[in-house]
Amino acid sequence: MACARGADQVKILCLSLLRLGDIIQHRQLVRSVMAQHPEAEIHLLCHEQFAQARDLFSESVKFHFIPYQDLQKILVERRQNPKAALELLSQCLKTIKAEKFSLLYDLTHTFFSDIVRRALGIPSVKPQALWKTYLEDHATITAGSRFHLIETLARSLGLEIAPVAPSLAAREKIIVLQTLTSDQKKNWSLGSFQKLVTRIEQELPGYQIQILSSPVEQEQLLKVFSKDLLFVSTMKQAQDLLRRASVLVSLDTSLLHLAAQENCPTVGIFLGGADPHKTGPLLSGAIVLHGKSSCAPCSHSSPCQQPRHFCQELISLDQVFLALSHQLGKDNNMLAAERVIFQKNAYSLRSMKTTAGSLDQSFEEIIWRYYLDGTWQEELPRVNSQVRQFLTENSQASPEMKLQLIRRQKTLAGEFQLCLETLEEAMKKISFLCVSPTEPQTDRVNAIRKDILGKLFHWTRQFSEQQDLFHRLQMTLENEVASAFELYRRLKSPFEEFQCLTAIRNQFADHLLNLHSERDAKGEMKWTRPTPPSLKG
Amino acid sequence: MQGQEVRPRKVEEKILADGTKIPLFEERAPCSQRSPLREAQDWLVREKSKWAISSLKTKPVVVLGAGAGLHLTELWRSEEIGGKIYVIELEAALFHWNQANQSFPQDRVKFINQAELSPFLTEMESALPIVTEFRPGWLWNSEEYLQISNRLLGERNIKQILNETLPEMSEQDQILWRALGELIK
Numbered sequence: 055m056a057c058a059r060g061a062d063q064v065k066i067l068c069l070s071l072l073r074l075g076d077i078i079q080h081r082q083l084v085r086s087v088m089a090q091h092p093e094a095e096i097h098l099l100c101h102e103q104f105a106q107a108r109d110l111f112s113e114s115v116k117f118h119f120i121p122y123q124d125l126q127k128i129l130v131e132r133r134q135n136p137k138a139a140l141e142l143l144s145q146c147l148k149t150i151k152a153e154k155f156s157l158l159y160d161l162t163h164t165f166f167s168d169i170v171r172r173a174l175g176i177p178s179v180k181p182q183a184l185w186k187t188y189l190e191d192h193a194t195i196t197a198g199s200r201f202h203l204i205e206t207l208a209r210s211l212g213l214e215i216a217p218v219a220p221s222l223a224a225r226e227k228i229i230v231l232q233t234l235t236s237d238q239k240k241n242w243s244l245g246s247f248q249k250l251v252t253r254i255e256q257e258l259p260g261y262q263i264q265i266l267s268s269p270v271e272q273e274q275l276l277k278v279f280s281k282d283l284l285f286v287s288t289m290k291q292a293q294d295l296l297r298r299a300s301v302l303v304s305l306d307t308s309l310l311h312l313a314a315q316e317n318c319p320t321v322g323i324f325l326g327g328a329d330p331h332k333t334g335p336l337l338s339g340a341i342v343l344h345g346k347s348s349c350a351p352c353s354h355s356s357p358c359q360q361p362r363h364f365c366q367e368l369i370s371l372d373q374v375f376l377a378l379s380h381q382l383g384k385d386n387n388m389l390a391a392e393r394v395i396f397q398k399n400a401y402s403l404r405s406m407k408t409t410a411g412s413l414d415q416s417f418e419e420i421i422w423r424y425y426l427d428g429t430w431q432e433e434l435p436r437v438n439s440q441v442r443q444f445l446t447e448n449s450q451a452s453p454e455m456k457l458q459l460i461r462r463q464k465t466l467a468g469e470f471q472l473c474l475e476t477l478e479e480a481m482k483k484i485s486f487l488c489v490s491p492t493e494p495q496t497d498r499v500n501a502i503r504k505d506i507l508g509k510l511f512h513w514t515r516q517f518s519e520q521q522d523l524f525h526r527l528q529m530t531l532e533n534e535v536a537s538a539f540e541l542y543r544r545l546k547s548p549f550e551e552f553q554c555l556t557a558i559r560n561q562f563a564d565h566l567l568n569l570h571s572e573r574d575a576k577g578e579m580k581w582t583r584p585t586p587p588s589l590k591g
Numbered sequence: 592m593q594g595q596e597v598r599p600r601k602v603e604e605k606i607l608a609d610g611t612k613i614p615l616f617e618e619r620a621p622c623s624q625r626s627p628l629r630e631a632q633d634w635l636v637r638e639k640s641k642w643a644i645s646s647l648k649t650k651p652v653v654v655l656g657a658g659a660g661l662h663l664t665e666l667w668r669s670e671e672i673g674g675k676i677y678v679i680e681l682e683a684a685l686f687h688w689n690q691a692n693q694s695f696p697q698d699r700v701k702f703i704n705q706a707e708l709s710p711f712l713t714e715m716e717s718a719l720p721i722v723t724e725f726r727p728g729w730l731w732n733s734e735e736y737l738q739i740s741n742r743l744l745g746e747r748n749i750k751q752i753l754n755e756t757l758p759e760m761s762e763q764d765q766i767l768w769r770a771l772g773e774l775i776k
Contacts, residue, residue, distance in 0.1 A: 122774065124643035129775050131641035134650070135745040136752060138719040139771050140764070142645060147767075166773040173766045 064094040067155040067176060071100065071120065071162040074289075075308035075333070077107040079204050080161045081315060082336060084115060086213035087159055094157075099150065099170075109290040110312065118150050120170070147173055159211055163189055184426045185210035187547075191526050198351075199332045200422055200522060202401035209399060209427065216398045217338050218317050225300045225318075229254060229378065230285070232266045232304035233275065239326025239358050240306050242366055242374075244278045249371050250303070250378075251279065257375075258382070261300070266292055266309060301381045303374060310335050319381040321374065325365045327354040330392070330403055340394040341377045342403055345369050395447070408450045413459045414519060420444045421558050422522075425551070430558070441565045456566070463563040466520070470556045473513055477527075477549055480506050484545070487538035499538045506545075507531045523555060602684045613659040614688045621685060621728035622659040630727065631662035635669065638723050648673040651720040653743060655679050655736045657686065657702065658728030660693035667699050676700045677715070679708065679739060681732045712742055749775060 068087060070080045077100055088096055096115050100107060101122035108117045121142060128139040151174060158178040160167050163186075171178055181189075189206045193199040199206070208215045233247045251263055264285040267275050272286050285295060293312055296302060302313040303321045306328035313320045314337035321341045324330045329351040330342045344350070345365030352358065379385035395402045402419060405412045424430065424440050451459075483502060510528050514521045526548035535541045603615040605624065613620050613627055623630040652672060654663065657680035667676055676699055680686040686704045703711050722743045729736050747755065753772045757765055 121643070121645050124645045125771060125774055127641060127643045128646070129749045129771060132744055132748065133638070133641050133721050133723060134643065134646060135719050135743065136747070136749050136771070137745065138643070138646060138650070139749075140767055141719060142643070143767055143771060164773070166770060169766055169770040169773060173763070173770060 064091065064157070065097060065153055065155045066091055066094045066157045066159065067097045067099060067118075067150070067153070067174070068159045069099050069162050069167045069170060071122075071164065071167045071170065073308070074104045074107060075311050076162075077104055078110060078308055078311040078315060079333075079336060081111060081113070082204060082215040083159070083161050083208055083211070083213050084111075084113065086208065086215060088113065090213070091157075097153065097155070106289045109288075110293055110315075120146055150174060151176075159213075161207055161211075163207065163210075179211055181210040182212065182428065184428050187526075188426055191529060192522060193332060198329070198522060198525075200419060201331070202334065202336070203332050204336060205399060205401045214399055215336070217336075217396050218315060226298045227261045228264055228295070228299040229258070229261050229382075230264045230266060230295060230299045230302045230304075230313075230318075232302065232307050232309045234271050235305045235307050237326060237354065239352065239363075240324075240328050242305060242323050242325060242369060244275075246366075246369075246371060246374075248278050250374055251283065253371065253375050254378070258379075258384075261382075264295060264299070266295075301378060303378055306330075306333065313337075314340060321377040321381060323369055323374065324351075325363075325369070326350070326358065327352050334394055334401070334403060336396055336401060337394060338396045340396075341381060341406075342392045342394065343369050343373055343377060344392065408448060408455070410455060410458060410462075411519075413448055413451055413455060414462065416444060416448055417459065417463060417562070418520060421555060421562060424562075425555050425558055430554075438565070441562060441569065444562075444566075445569075460563060460566045463559065464567065466517070467556065467560040467563050469517070470520075470523070470552075470559060473509075474553060474556050476509060477506070477552065481542070481545065481549060484538050484542045488542055490538075496534075496536060499541055500534055503531050503535060503541055523552060526551060602688050611659075611661070612692065614685060614692075616684070616730065619730060620659070621656070621682075621730055622661065623727065627659055627661050631658075631665045634662050634725065635665045639669070639671070642721050642723075644671070646721055647671045651675045651677060651715070651718055653677045653679065653715060653720045653722050654725060655722065655740060656725035656728030657689045658725050660689050660695075662725050663693070663695065663700060667695055674720075677703055677711070677720070679703045679711075679736075680728075681705050681708075681735055682730060685728070685730075708739075712739065715743055 066087060068080070068084055070077045077098075080098075084096060084098060088094075096113070097118060098115050099118045099120065102119035103123050105117070105119055125139045125143060128134045128142070129136055147170070155174075155176045158171060158174065158176040160171050160178060163181075185206060188201070189203075189210055193201065193203055193206050204215060207213075231247060231250070233242075233244060235241055247265075251265075254261060254263055263283050265275060265279055265283045267284045267286045269286055272284065275284055285292070287295070289308075289312070292309060293316060296309070296313045296316045296318045299318055301319045301321065302309065303323070304310040304313065305323050305325070310320055310322050314335035317337065319339065320335050320337060321343065322330065322335055324334075324342060324344045330344050334340065334342055345368040347360075347364035347368055349360060350365045373390055376385055376387070377391050391406055392403045393406055395404055400423070402416065404416070420440055420443070448456075480502065484499075487499060487502075507528065510524045510531070514524050514528070517523070527545070530544045530548050535544065605613050605615050605620070607613065607624070607627070609628070611627055613622055613624065648671075651674045652666070654666065654676060657663065657678050663676070663678055666672065678700065680689065680702060681704075683704065686702060690702065720743065722740055724736065724740060726733075749768075749771060752768060757768060760768065
């Protein structure tokens with residue numbers, strides 16, 4: 055990305071207008087911006103209540119703040135004219151504009167950040183269209199996402215995120231626990247943590263336990279834990295502790311991300327609205343225990359609707375202790391958990407043991423990444439390298455498992471081809487209505503819409519592991535349309551997405567099959583390049 | 592000011608058990624008769640939690656109702672407040688009682704009576720002050736105090752501004768109001 059260069063130093067502004075955990079994760083993206091613009095001065099705009107983030111960045115970054123809480127108070131509490139909020143925001147943006155930034159990266163991607171970006175009028179990096187659409191339609195708060203939010207942001211903005219270099223310093227025998235979140239639904243009970251403490255004391259006697267606490271949480275924690283276990287600290291002090299500690303066991307909090315940044319091995323407990331696919335720790339080898347009840351992950355904003363905290367009950371003391379022991383190198387039989395695989399620009403969660411399910415998941419990710427990166431639009435398909443990467447990542451899978459995967463994927467590709475043909479028929483019908491000399495009745499158009507929607511609901515249930523393929527189509531059809539043109543216009547892009555993903559799946563499965571038939575003398579899969587049918591065709 | 596109760600002209604005084612002196616109008620007091628100091632302290636804590644911190648340093652504070660002055664003492668002693676404090680007291684007798692019985696630093700606290708009200712409000716409208724109500728002190732003037740409050744706080748809240756007045760604004764103001772609208776979603 056080229057920057058305008060003048061007599062003054064080039065300045066780049068990054069918007070990080072979410073919560074503390076997000077700012078900590080955005081540090082990876084800020085590093086990437088720095089690497090792309092080594093001579094530029096990097097500034098970060100955050101909400102003022104997270105000003106403590108400034109102490110957590112070792113990089114040379116200048117911080118600016120939006121007085122979010124003050125603005126909210128003026129508007130909600132009504133002790134001042136709303137014009138005071140306008141004046142305050144205006145002054146804040148004026149100060150930022152005075153810095154004369156050359157370029158802006160929106161790392162937030164919310165309506166608010168988009169308006170701030172427009173108000174500042176700074177030339178901004180345009181997100182890549184396919185990843186941007188994915189971010190908007192799949193990675194929102196309620197919709198499920200196959201990819202980590204930071205990966206989605208990085209790829210959409212042309213940035214590269216990479217694992218933090220391992221710290222060579224020896225870690226001390228300290229086990230750190232983060233036992234509370236700001237959201238009751240995301241908590242594992244303090245009673246469970248108390249039992250964990252007892253078990254650590256009994257079975258890992260050489261280790262010191264430190265329970266992280268903010269000054270506000272101290273009173274609540276002292277009812278359960280003794281004072282000498284508590285580490286009441288600022289975020290900066292917690293960061294220093296995590297630099298030295300052997301492991302952190304944490305709920306889905308900003309501290310989990312802070313530990314990942316400090317390369318501290320982690321065990322993350324994800325409950326309630328916490329979704330480790332979207333917000334897991336960006337650290338290879340991090341263990342994730344996800345309370346996958348049928349209702350999880352639930353909405354962040356509403357309280358738990360269930361009679362009991364089902365997702366919490368799915369995480370046992372044994373599981374957490376085994377995961378902790380595994381991270382300390384004391385137990386290698388940790389199977390009932392997932393681990394993070396974090397490579398350059400790619401975050402994945404995988405079962406500790408390779409299963410058919412994890413192979414399928416890996417295959418889906420590779421198809422989606424290939425599609426969303428959009429390389430098939432510009433050059434000869436790079437299926438070869440993608441399939442090789444898939445095989446490398448899943449080297450533990452037996453040849454039989456791989457063969458079964460190929461068979462499953464070929465069957466799926468055939469089934470999706472049938473879905474595609476049904477959708478193509480529907481599109482033809484809608485196009486016909488568009489050019490019909492008499493204006494078709496809205497009822498008729500909406501009847502077609504409902505018919506497709508019904509089929510999509512059916513396919514979503516039938517292909518539950520691939521239901522995100524139908525997500526955009528479903529969203530598009532949920533509301534009534536006024537005309538055949540409107541229906542066609544709405545369907546066009548998600549239909550093309552489905553078409554493209556089906557073609558890619560076919561191609562990938564064919565390539566894998568080809569590899570399988572070309573086994574070498576050792577019985578290993580060998581790559582011979584087949585002639586791929588052009589995706590564009 | 593039609594249809595109002597007839598106000599007693601004479602102010603009496605009551606000395607509470609802790610020695611606090613409060614004004615009385617035929618048994619009615621413009622503050623708590625049991626623990627006015629506690630009432631004043633609680634009032635300040637509650638109100639402060641609703642004020643924007645950045646405004647405290649720079650904006651004037653307009654208090655609607657002088658009461659027995661105890662809440663005003665708590666207010667001007669509060670270190671966070673940097674702007675001048677204006678106290679609107681519409682009841683002449685109470686205005687004078689406070690002038691005679693309370694002593695505030697003149698550079699920090701200024702009382703505004705009925706006669707000074709109009710030019711004061713005109714001046715304050717553009718200053719966008721913090722407006723805070725001491726309702727126990729309103730006695731006979733609730734309606735008028737509410738009108739003053741509405742005038743200083745603006746008739747429209749953010750949602751009404753976004754729905755009703757946006758098209759009349761400059762493009763930049765429209766963008767900023769929309770951003771503010773996002774903050775309260």
